[in-house]
Amino acid sequence: METIKHMRVARATTSSRIAMTLGIVVLVALVAMPWWATSGNIRWAIELCCYIAIAQMWNLLAGYAGLVSVGQQAFIGVAGYLLFVLAQNFGVNPFVAVFLSLIAPAVLAVPTYLLLRRLDGPYFAIGTWVVAEAVRLATSNIDYVNAGAGMTLRVMTQYSQHEREVAFVLLCAVLLLATIGGSYWLLRSRHGLALTAMRDNPVAAASQGVNVGRLRFCIFVAAAVGTGLAGAIYYMAQLRITPGAGFDPFWASMSIFIVMVGGIGSIEGAILGALIYFFADRLFGEFGSAYLIVLGLLTLVIALYARGGVWGLLQKLGDHPWFPVRRKLIVEE
Amino acid sequence: MQWLDAIIQGVLLGGMYAQYALGMALMFGVMRIVNIAHGDVMILLSLIAVSLAGVLPVGNIGLIVVIVPIAVGIGWALQTFILNRVVGADPLPSLIATFGLSIALQNLMLEVWSADTRSLPNSGIASESFQIGPIYVGLLPVIVLICAFVLTGGLDAVMRYTRFGRGLRAAAADTEAAAMTGVDPKRIYATATAIAVGILGLAAVFAALRATVSPSDGSAQLIYAFEAVIIGGMGSIWGAFLGSMVLGVAQAIGLRVDPGLGILFGHLVFLLVLATRPEGIMARKK
Numbered sequence: 215m216e217t218i219k220h221m222r223v224a225r226a227t228t229s230s231r232i233a234m235t236l237g238i239v240v241l242v243a244l245v246a247m248p249w250w251a252t253s254g255n256i257r258w259a260i261e262l263c264c265y266i267a268i269a270q271m272w273n274l275l276a277g278y279a280g281l282v283s284v285g286q287q288a289f290i291g292v293a294g295y296l297l298f299v300l301a302q303n304f305g306v307n308p309f310v311a312v313f314l315s316l317i318a319p320a321v322l323a324v325p326t327y328l329l330l331r332r333l334d335g336p337y338f339a340i341g342t343w344v345v346a347e348a349v350r351l352a353t354s355n356i357d358y359v360n361a362g363a364g365m366t367l368r369v370m371t372q373y374s375q376h377e378r379e380v381a382f383v384l385l386c387a388v389l390l391l392a393t394i395g396g397s398y399w400l401l402r403s404r405h406g407l408a409l410t411a412m413r414d415n416p417v418a419a420a421s422q423g424v425n426v427g428r429l430r431f432c433i434f435v436a437a438a439v440g441t442g443l444a445g446a447i448y449y450m451a452q453l454r455i456t457p458g459a460g461f462d463p464f465w466a467s468m469s470i471f472i473v474m475v476g477g478i479g480s481i482e483g484a485i486l487g488a489l490i491y492f493f494a495d496r497l498f499g500e501f502g503s504a505y506l507i508v509l510g511l512l513t514l515v516i517a518l519y520a521r522g523g524v525w526g527l528l529q530k531l532g533d534h535p536w537f538p539v540r541r542k543l544i545v546e547e
Numbered sequence: 548m549q550w551l552d553a554i555i556q557g558v559l560l561g562g563m564y565a566q567y568a569l570g571m572a573l574m575f576g577v578m579r580i581v582n583i584a585h586g587d588v589m590i591l592l593s594l595i596a597v598s599l600a601g602v603l604p605v606g607n608i609g610l611i612v613v614i615v616p617i618a619v620g621i622g623w624a625l626q627t628f629i630l631n632r633v634v635g636a637d638p639l640p641s642l643i644a645t646f647g648l649s650i651a652l653q654n655l656m657l658e659v660w661s662a663d664t665r666s667l668p669n670s671g672i673a674s675e676s677f678q679i680g681p682i683y684v685g686l687l688p689v690i691v692l693i694c695a696f697v698l699t700g701g702l703d704a705v706m707r708y709t710r711f712g713r714g715l716r717a718a719a720a721d722t723e724a725a726a727m728t729g730v731d732p733k734r735i736y737a738t739a740t741a742i743a744v745g746i747l748g749l750a751a752v753f754a755a756l757r758a759t760v761s762p763s764d765g766s767a768q769l770i771y772a773f774e775a776v777i778i779g780g781m782g783s784i785w786g787a788f789l790g791s792m793v794l795g796v797a798q799a800i801g802l803r804v805d806p807g808l809g810i811l812f813g814h815l816v817f818l819l820v821l822a823t824r825p826e827g828i829m830a831r832k833k
Contacts, residue, residue, distance in 0.1 A: 276639065282638070282639055282642060329818065329821060329822055330821070332825050333821070333825065335637075335638035335639075336575065336579070336581040336638040336642065337777065339581070339638075339642060340770075340773045340774075340777065341818075341821060343770065344770065344774065344814050344817055344818060345818070347770065347810075347814055348811060348814040348815060348818065351807075351808075351810060351811035351814065352811060354807065355805070355807045355808060355811070361807075463766065467646070467650065470643060470646055471650075474643050478639075502654075503654035503655075503657040503658050504654070504658065506650055506651075506653075506654040507650075507651045507654045507655050507658070509647075509650060509651075510647045510648065510649070510650030510651030510652070510653075510654065511647065511651045512647070513643060513644075513646060513647030513650065514629070514644050514647035514648050514651065515647075516643075516647075517633060517640050517643040517644035517647060518629065518632050518633065518644060521640065
């Protein structure tokens with residue numbers, strides 16, 4: 215009888231090593247932007263980073279935890295508002311306030327989940343939407359935050375433009391590391407196996423000992439915090455927030471579009487989708503409603519014929535993951 | 548007296564919501580299809596009605612006679628060409644497909660009709676009212692409420708007593724088992740969506756008579772319809788009617804408390820029902 219001498223578990227692939235190197239290069243280039251790029255480009259980069267982060271969080275929810283939310287704008291808005299209140303009304307340093315403002319989405323996510331957890335599928339989606347609308351309407355009625363007129367972040371004038379840009383690119387780097395890096399870390403961990411099992415079949419996963427309810431709760435709160443961080447950074451860069459913008463259902467539409475076009479249930483898909491959406495918006499945004507008609511029809515066609523999105527199509531050409539989460543057993547002679 | 552007035556106006560508002568919610572009760576409540584484009588289809592039908600009224604001097608009744616068949620056709624096509632391909636245990640594909648359709652429809656309407664608000668020419672009926680004691684009641688809202696009541700009763704009877712209703716309930720409960728007993732689920736679903744959108748056609752004419760419509764109004768109608776169906780209880784046609792009344796009254800009372808709070812009160816009542824009775828007011832007994 216032959217015995218196997220050496221075995222090892224391989225996780226990295228050639229494509230993942232290339233992707234990781236590229237990722238580090240992109241991150242360094244992002245942080246160095248204030249020294250090589252124009253202010254306009256930095257604004258674009260901030261926007262793109264926020265899109266990627268928000269979409270990645272939606273992907274974690276819808277793609278893995280089976281929680282389809284159309285109310286993530288609630289967390290964007292409350293984080294943005296808490297940041298503005300802390301920095302403008304309490305004089306907290308805005309760059310510290312960004313992180314303090316994450317309390318708001320975390321605190322909102324807990325009762326939201328407890329209220330909606332009994333609802334499955336479509337009910338849950340509608341429930342999150344109603345929560346977001348209720349928070350928007352409530353905010354529009356609170357005079358302390360200027361009701362419907364919104365707030366302006368005047369305290370930012372104490373920093374020079376260069377200082378602000380350096381701080382923003384650093385925040386964006388943290389945002390990407392937290393959302394993409396965090397998702398990747400989560401998916402490679404023990405919980406990642408549980409999540410993947412849940413994505414494929416929640417009932418079967420539960421029967422294998424996965425605590426589906428607790429895992430969903432943790433993912434929902436984590437995604438709320440990640441989405442909130444993106445929202446706080448986005449509105450800090452905008453210097454202005456209103457209930458209509460901060461709680462705009464557009465954020466949910468954008469997440470759905472990015473993740474569906476890119477490819478649901480993969481980290482690569484959300485990144486690809488965000489890049490596609492961002493550049494399509496720059497190139498064709500001027501066509502206004504005609505462009506949005508095409509975007510809507512594209513989403514429809516993908517839902518009907520290509521559920522895997524662009525990443526799913528690329529996967530068919532060859533298996534080259536950027537963020538491999540599978541384990542491969544290699545037997546050495 | 549002010550509160551009695553609020554409740555009466557709320558019930559009348561609920562009559563309008565019931566017309567949106569009935570189609571939703573059939574599609575979402577019974578067939579479990581999430582149609583994000585529900586509100587946009589209604590707005591589309593309203594805008595078609597407004598444009599038709601400009602060229603066809605047929606009166607309001609004539610307009611309903613023209614619009615409802617168009618709506619039935621749209622519903623049949625929607626189910627046959629789109630929804631039948633995505634219907635299944637997983638609600639995500641139907642949600643995504645109709646979400647895409649909703650974005651496309653909204654912007655298509657913007658291209659064709661621009662962002663202006665429009666309404667059907669006032670033929671007097673919209674401003675007529677009568678007096679019960681000290682309370683004024685509009686004639687049109689009462690007609691809307693009566694129509695909603697009759698439609699609810701009719702739809703409920705169809706679901707209970709006809710071959711079609713039995714087939715639809717069977718197909719929704721277990722598609723494969725229903726197919727084995729000779730029901731064609733795809734055809735029966737197409738008929739059901741045609742009925743659901745047909746009712747929207749009627750609602751669309753009333754909505755354009757009662758107030759103004761513009762291409763971006765769809766999502767508000769959608770959320771009210773969903774809320775009404777869930778408040779009432781999934782699968783129950785009368786539940787959707789009752790849920791619409793609850794929603795209308797909640798909004799009317801909120802509006803009396805503060806003009807900014809009307810819609811918020813509706814949402815809060817919805818969340819309250821979710822927290823205390825998530826199966827809905829009129830959930831079917833197990």
